[in-house]
Amino acid sequence: MLDGFVPWPPEFADRYRRAGYWNGVSLRQLLADSAGSRPDKIAAVDVQRRVTYRELLAEADRIASGLLDLGVGARDRVVVHLPNRIDFLTTVIALFGIGAIPVLALPGHRREEILHLTRASGAVAYVGPDRLQGFDFRALARDVRREASSLRHVVIAGDAEEFTPLSELAETAARELPPVDASEVALLLLSGGTTGVPKLIPRTHDDYAYNIRACAEVVEFDDSGVYLAANPVPHNAALGCPGALGALLLGGKAVLAANPSPDHVFPLIQREGVTLTTLVPALALLWADSVAAKPVDMSRMTIQVGSSKFGPAAADRVSKNLGCRIMNVYGIGEGLITHTRIGDPPEVVFGTEGRPVCPDDEIKIVDADDREVGPDVTGELLTRGPYTIRGYFAAPEVNRRSFTADGFYRSGDLARMTGDGNVVIEGRLKDIIHHLGEKVSAEEVEGHVLTHPLVRDTAVIGVPDDELDERLCVFVVLGSGASASTPDITLRTLREHIRQRGLASYKFPDELIVVPDLPRTPVGKIDKQALKAQLKEHQTV
CATH class of the missing domain: 3.40.50.980 (Rossmann fold)
Known part of the structure; x- marks a missing residue:
């Protein structure tokens, strides 16, 4: 078993296997079974090409063989930093096929995030594009390879320059692939990053295959x-x-x-x-x-x-x-998914996040003292089940805070359960901002803003916005190098400062507000509710 992975206790694992949630088949083998039934059907389409199931699986198996030739093997972690293209699918499936573990980076991630993911996972390889939307990912890879001692290989889709071309791996003669245990970690997803940087979410072949099947059944x-x-x-x-x-x-x-x-x-x-x-x-x-x-x-x-x-x-x-038909969903990378159903009345579809997709999803709604509350009472949502992790990868201290002694995951989300069993999400305990379709840690952005030489203190909040999900607003208190009346800092210069630090563009602020001081609670913490009220008052004047 992979070091740093927290497995389900044996009694739970046995129960999930007996119930048929875990079937002991790897994700690559499941794809091979699917391809064998329809080899000439179109499997995937992107802006450049269309491939059949036969072509998709063959390309993935050739890449897998090429990775084996490089020395990448079972349980090795590989950062996959590719956009929505077929080579993302074939690369990930190739890694599944040799028991290696893709670490799934987002296309918008830059040096700061990729360096963290590489170090946190101990990744031995990075796979990225050559250029995308004017950004050179090869330069990013050079920076990360210099600073991350574990990184041995860089594979580039396109003009690879001094690195290994992905196309070269895709031309490797396919060989027989090693067997893969479905109870092993298949991939590492990223958390929303509530502590400033993303945590790594280990998903096994067994639990992720069930995740897929359960969701597919709900949406038919x-x-x-x-x-x-x-x-x-x-x-x-x-x-x-x-x-x-x-x-x-x-x-x-x-x-x-x-x-x-x-x-x-x-x-x-x-x-x-x-x-x-x-x-x-x-x-x-x-x-x-x-x-x-x-x-x-x-x-x-x-x-x-x-x-x-x-x-x-x-x-x-x-x-x-x-x-079209709308289905409301609540889902976390750590596992639990609740979903409205086809045939649910409008008040359920439009007013709730539905019911768990698995009969053995366990949910508790608890108060501040971890006591369960009754129907329609708001509290923190806790969960465990056959596709909800028992711990983040290689993060024992975080796990002590994030999981109860009996294995329930603390979601940090405020929710209530209706009398008929539907979940309603009411907010969140964690300081996360939904911005441009991504989850942004306020703490992470604050840390970068504080590196600006003119900033003495800062707070980042999210404000509801129809176009952006939430607008990312930065309050700053200036230091002695500038005054609030004539600040030498603007939204443009602050965004440029953050960009130069290698932060993803979806974390850039939309609004900058210079204030003389930040309001604080009696225990000395920044009072973000007061800031939101202050912003609302300012906008209505």
Whole structure:
């Protein structure tokens, strides 16, 4: 078993196997089984090519053989930093096939995040594109390789310069792949980063395969389905709920969008016959506002909406404008997924996050003293089950805070349970901002803002915004080098400062407010509720 992985206790593992949740088959083998039943069917589509199941699996197996030739093997971690393209799928499936573990970075991540992921995982290899949207990922790889002692190999899709071309691995003669134990870690997802940097979420072949099957059953996705990955496919939702990977394991078709804009995805929806996609609320509203000018038939589509609160008015507006079915979802990379069902009444679909996808998902709603509360009482959501992890990877101190003694995961989300068993998410305990479809740690951004030579103190808050999910607002207290009346700091210069520190662009602030001091609670902590009230008052004047 991988060092740093916290397994399920034997009695729970035995129960989940007896119940049929875990079937002992690796993700690569499940894909091989799917491909064997439909070798000539189109499996995946991106902006450059279309591949059949036979072609997809063959390419993945050649990459797997090339990785073995490099010396990458079972339990080695590999940072995969590729955008929504077929080579993301073939690379990840190749790693599954040799028992290596993809660490799924987001396309928007830059040096700071990739260096952290490499060090935290002990990754031996990095796989990225050559350039994307004007950014040179080879330069990033050089920086990370200099600073991360574990990193031995850099593989680049495109012009690799001094590194190993991914195309070279894809031309390797395929060899017989080693057996892979389905109870082993299959991939490392990223947490929302509530402590300033993402934590690594270890998902096994067994639990992630069940995650996919359970979600597919709820949305009635099968081999006739077409899944559109509108958001980055390394996200849990776009990858395995059921996501692009689920589309492949179930024999459907995965469509990988280069970006989620209506101009790009509406033609894909029409041409490829998309039946399912997953959106954040802000993007769902953008689509709803764009469809009148760019008509597209979505009558066969289901849209899963999650990541942040999707209120009844917004859900009703999206459903009516797009003419599609809406399903409200609450999901965490650590495991638990609750989901409204097809056939649920509008008040459930538009007003709740639904019910757990598994009969053995255990949920507690507890107060500040960990006492369970009754129906319709708000508290923190705790959970455990057959696809909810028992610990973050190689993070014992974090695990002591994040899990109870009997194995329940502390989500940090405020929720209540209705009398009929539906979950309603009311907010969060953790200081996370939903910005541009991503989860941003306020603490992380604050740490970078504080490195600006003119900043003495800072606080970052999220403010609801129809277009951005939440607007990222930065309050700063200036030091002796500047005055509040004539500050030598602007939003533009602050964003540039953060950019130069290698932070992802989705973490850049949208608003800068210079204040003489920050309000604090009686125990000395920054009072962010007072800041939100102050901002609201300022905007209404």
